[in-house]
Amino acid sequence: MAASMRKPLAFLRRDFVASASYKFAFISQILGIFFSVLTFYFMSRLFGVAIVPYLAPYGGDYFSFVLTGVALASYLQVSLTTFSGSIRDAQVFGTLEALLVTQTEIPTVILCSSLYSFLMTSLRVIVFVVLGVLAFGMDLRNPNIVGALLILLLTIAAFSGLGIISASFVMVMKVGNPLNWIFSNLSWVLGGVFYPVAVLPDWLQKVAYLLPLTYSLEGMRLALLKGYGMWDLMPNLLPLAFFAVVVLPLSLWTFSYAVGKAKRDGSLTHY
C-alpha cells in the first residue's frame, strides 16, 4: 500500500470502528436519508408548478432543484464543522496530546480526521441522488458528470479552507466559532439551497454572490440538471477556484499560528 494512503486509511478505520460500535445511531443515520428525500418529494408536490419561472434555468422541477441543493449544502456543513469538530472532540475526549506527540504533523492529523465525515457525506449524497432518481423521478437526463465533479472538488476545497479557519478559532477560543456561524447561516439563507437566488431582493442577491455556496449550487444544478458544458460553467468555476486559491493557504497559515499560540499559552488540550 502506498505510504501516503496508510495514515488516511488508519483514520478511516478508527472512525468506522468507533461509529459502527454505536449500532442504533449508525442505522438511524441511513434511515434519516430516506425520510429527508420523502419530505422534499412531498414539498415539491405541494409547490407544483407555482414557482416554475424561477426554476426554469434549472429545468423547472422543484424536487430535483432542492435535492441537489440539500446534497451539496451537506458538503458545506461538513466542511465547516468537521475540522473544528475533530479538534474539539480530541480536546474533550483527551486524545489530542497522544496524537500530537506522534510523528504525524498537525495538518495531516486534522485533514485525516475529517475524512470519515466527508466519506459518509458522500455516501449520503449518493443515496440521496439514487433514491431521488429511482424512487421519486429526479430528472437527470443529460448530466455533465466531469463538470459536476470539478465543482464538487472546488466547493470542498473552498469550504474546507473556511472549516480549517474555524478549527483555528476552536484551537484558541475552544468554543464560540463566529466564522462558522456567519457562513453557515448566510449560506443557508442566501446561497440558494431551498429556493433560487433570483427570488431574493436585488440587494440581497448581491450579498449572495459573495458566498461560495451560491456559485457551487448554481454550477452544480446547471451541470447535473441542464448538462451545461465546461465553458458555460466558467462563471461558476472561476469564482470557486478563486475562493479555494485564496482561502486554503490562508487557512493553513491561520491554523499554524493557532497551534503555535496554543503551545505558547499551554492551552492545547484545554476545552
Added chain:
Amino acid sequence: MGIAVEASHITKRYPQRQTLRDVFHLRGVKRVTVLEDVSFQVEMGQLFGLLGPNGAGKTTLIKIFCTLLLPDAGKAIVNGFDVSRDGKAVRKRVGYIISDERSFYWRLTGRQNLRFFAVLNNLTNSEAALRVAHLLCLTGMESHADKMFKDYSTGMRQRLAIARGLLTDPEILFLDEPTRSLDPIAASDTRAFIRDRLVGEAKRTVILATNNMQEAESLCERIAIVHRGRLKAYGTLREIYQAVNGTERYALRVSGAQQCCMNALARILPGGRIDIVPPGVPEQDGFALRISLHPGREDIADILAFLVSEGVRIQECSRDELSLDEVFSRIVD
C-alpha cells in the same frame, strides 16, 4: 556518557484567564509563572526522577520536552535537538507515556489503538502488526488485546499506555506518574518493568515524573526536586541529602566507653553533633550513639579509630540516612 536531555534556564508562564472587565479596560494579559529558570541535565541510559508535589511544574516540563508546549525563555534540548526548532526530530526520539486513560479510543480494542498510533508513528502495516504483537507480549496484554479499551482495568490501561510509548522503540522515555491510581501490586510490577526492562535491559533513558517519594527513592539514580516551578535540588540522592542536611549521620552501638572518652569525642565534634540515644550517661554494657559529620572535613574512619584507641568496643556502625520524605519536607517547607 552523552547528554540525553538538557533543560537550560527554562521559564514558562501561562496567561491567566481574563475577565470582561480586564478586556474592556485593555489591561495586559496577566501571566502566572509555572517554571522559573529551571536547569538540569540527564545522561544517556539514566533513570531520572522529576519529583515534586502536585502543581509543581513536572508535567509542564515533560510537555515542553515532548514538543506539546513551547518555553517562554531558555532551551529544552533532546538528544541535541532544540524542541522549539526541531520538533519533528525530537518526536522521533522520544516516547511520552501518557497516563491519562482518556488519551485512548475507548471503543477500539487495545490492539486497534496500538495499530492506529503505530501507523501515525510512520510504521508500515506489517511493521506495526509485528511491533504491536511484541509490545502486547512484553506488557502482558496479549490475552486482553482484542477487548475494547473501555473494558480494561486501570492497570491494563496503564500497561497499554506503556506499550504505546514504546511503539517507536524511542531512545528517551518520559513517564508522567506511571503508577498513579494503580494498586500496590500493579504499581510494584510497573516499577520493576521500568527499572529492569526499560533501563536495565533496553538501556533507555527514562525521565519519570512522580510525587511518590518512595518510588523516586527506589528507582531513580538522579533526581530533580521541583517546587512551585523552581528547581529546589538536583543530583544523586546522596548529593541531595548532603545539600539539604549538610552532614552525614551515623548510628553506632558501642560498649566500654568512659565518660572521659565521651567528653573527648564531644571536643572533636563540637556543636551538639554527637547524641547518646537514649540521652544519659554512657553505660559500661553498651549504648547507642548518633554522630553527624561534615563530609570532606571529617571522616567516620577517624572517629572509629579514636574510639578504638580509647578502649571502646564498637558493636555496630551504620549510615543513618534521612528518608527522601524528610529531605523533601525540608526542601519544600
